[in-house]
Amino acid sequence: MSSSSVRVRAADSTSFLVLNACTRLLGAVYSNISTVLIYAFIFVWDLVLAILNLVLPDKRVGEVVPLGRGGIWPAYQPPRLDQEKSDSRCSCPALNTLANHGLLPRDGRRITFKQLSTVIRHSFNFGPTFCFFVPWFAANILGRSYWSDSFDLSDLDVHNGIEHDASLTRDDTYHSPNQGRPAAHLIEFLFSHASGAPNSEFPSAPTLTASDLSETLGKRRVNARAKNSQFSLSTFHKMFASSNAATMVHMFGGSLPDLRTFLLEERLPLGWETKCRRRFGLTFAEFNGTVLKIEMGIHENHDVMMWRLGKTPKNIETRTASSDGGGPADSGAFATKKDS
Numbered sequence: 396m397s398s399s400s401v402r403v404r405a406a407d408s409t410s411f412l413v414l415n416a417c418t419r420l421l422g423a424v425y426s427n428i429s430t431v432l433i434y435a436f437i438f439v440w441d442l443v444l445a446i447l448n449l450v451l452p453d454k455r456v457g458e459v460v461p462l463g464r465g466g467i468w469p470a471y472q473p474p475r476l477d478q479e480k481s482d483s484r485c486s487c488p489a490l491n492t493l494a495n496h497g498l499l500p501r502d503g504r505r506i507t508f509k510q511l512s513t514v515i516r517h518s519f520n521f522g523p524t525f526c527f528f529v530p531w532f533a534a535n536i537l538g539r540s541y542w543s544d545s546f547d548l549s550d551l552d553v554h555n556g557i558e559h560d561a562s563l564t565r566d567d568t569y570h571s572p573n574q575g576r577p578a579a580h581l582i583e584f585l586f587s588h589a590s591g592a593p594n595s596e597f598p599s600a601p602t603l604t605a606s607d608l609s610e611t612l613g614k615r616r617v618n619a620r621a622k623n624s625q626f627s628l629s630t631f632h633k634m635f636a637s638s639n640a641a642t643m644v645h646m647f648g649g650s651l652p653d654l655r656t657f658l659l660e661e662r663l664p665l666g667w668e669t670k671c672r673r674r675f676g677l678t679f680a681e682f683n684g685t686v687l688k689i690e691m692g693i694h695e696n697h698d699v700m701m702w703r704l705g706k707t708p709k710n711i712e713t714r715t716a717s718s719d720g721g722g723p724a725d726s727g728a729f730a731t732k733k734d735s
C-alpha cells in the first residue's frame with residue numbers, strides 16, 4: 396500500500412470520528428434541552444391546573460371518570476399464569492388491575508405509552524401532568540419513545556429503573572424475581588398499621604394514614620436492608636416509594652376494605668370510584684404535599700441504630716415462611732402489629 400493511500404485513509408477515519416463525535420454531542424445537547432423544556436412545561440402546566448382545581452368545584456360523585464362510571468367496571472378476570480400463554484404483569488398493582496379489568500390489554504402486552512396516559516387519567520382521575528409525565532419517564536427508562544413505542548407490563552420491572560427494593564406490596568427482586576404477584580404477607584403487614592378514623596362507608600374499619608404509611612415504609616427499609624445482601628435504595632427510589640404509597644391516600648382514602656381488594660386481588664371493588672374528584676385531576680402540586688409528608692415521616696435511622704446495637708426494635712419480630720402463610724423465608728423480619 397502506498398504512503399499516500401495510507402494518509403487518505405487516516406484522514407477519512409479522523410473525519411469520521413469528528414463527525415461521529417459532533418453528531419453524538421448535538422444529540423446529547425438536543426435531548427438535554429428537550430428534557431429541560433418538558434420539565435419546565437410540566438411544572439407550569441401543573442401549577443395552572445392546581446390553581447384551577449382550587450377555584451372550580453369538584454366533580455360530582457358517580458361522575459368523576461369516564462371509565463367505570465358510577466363504579467361499574469368492565470368484568471374482572473385474573474391473569475393467565477400458565478406457561479404457554481401467560482399474561483404479562485408487573486410490580487404496579489394499579490396497572491395490573493387495569494389489565495385485569497380489560498381497560499389495558501388483558502394480556503398486559505404491547506401497551507403504548509400514550510394509551511397508558513389516557514387510561515390512567517380516565518380511571519383514577521390523575522391530572523394530565525402526571526398522566527403524561529410518568530409514562531414518559533417510564534419510556535425514557537426503557538430507552539423507548541413515548542410517542543411511538545409500546546411495552547409489556549413486565550418490562551417495567553427492570554430493577555432500579557422504577558421498580559425498587561423495600562416496596563410495600565412486593566418482596567425484593569433478590570428474594571422474588573417475579574414482581575408481577577402481590578406479596579400477601581407484606582400487604583397484611585401494611586394493613587396491620589392502619590390507625591386512621593373509619594370513613595362513613597366502612598364505619599368499623601380503620602383507615603391507612605400518611606403516618607401509617609411512613610411507619611410501614613421505615614420498617615420495610617430496615618428489614619429489607621438487613622435481609623437482602625444486594626439491597627439498594629437511592630433517594631430517587633425512596634421518593635418513588637412514597638409517591639406510590641401516597642396513591643393509597645389520594646385515590647383510596649386509605650380505606651382498608653377497598654385496598655384489600657385492590658392490593659391483594661388487583662381488582663376494583665364493585666361500585667368503587669376514585670376519591671380524587673378534582674376538576675382537573677390530581678396535580679403534582681397537591682400530590683407531592685402528601686409524598687413529602689410520607690417521606691419526611693420515615694425515621695429509619697432510629698431502627699437502624701437499634702439494629703447496630705444488637706437490639707431488635709421492640710415492635711419487630713422475625714416470622715418464618717410457615718408462620719406467615721408461605722411468604723419467602725428470607726424476606727425479612729417484620730412487625731406483626733403497629734406500635735402501641
Ligand code: HEM
Binds near residue numbers: 559561636
Ligand atoms: C402512570 C403509570 C404508572 C407506572 C409506569 C407505574 C409504575 C410502578 C412501578 C414500576 C411500581 C413498583 C415500584 C416498587 O418497586 O415498589 C409501582 C408500584 C405501585 N404503584 Fe404504580 N405506576 C403507574 C401508575 C400508578 C397509579 C395510577 C397508581 C394508583 C392508583 C399506582 C399505584 C401504585 C402502588 C400502590 C404501588 C405499590 C407500591 C409498593 O409496593 O410499595 N401506580 N408502580
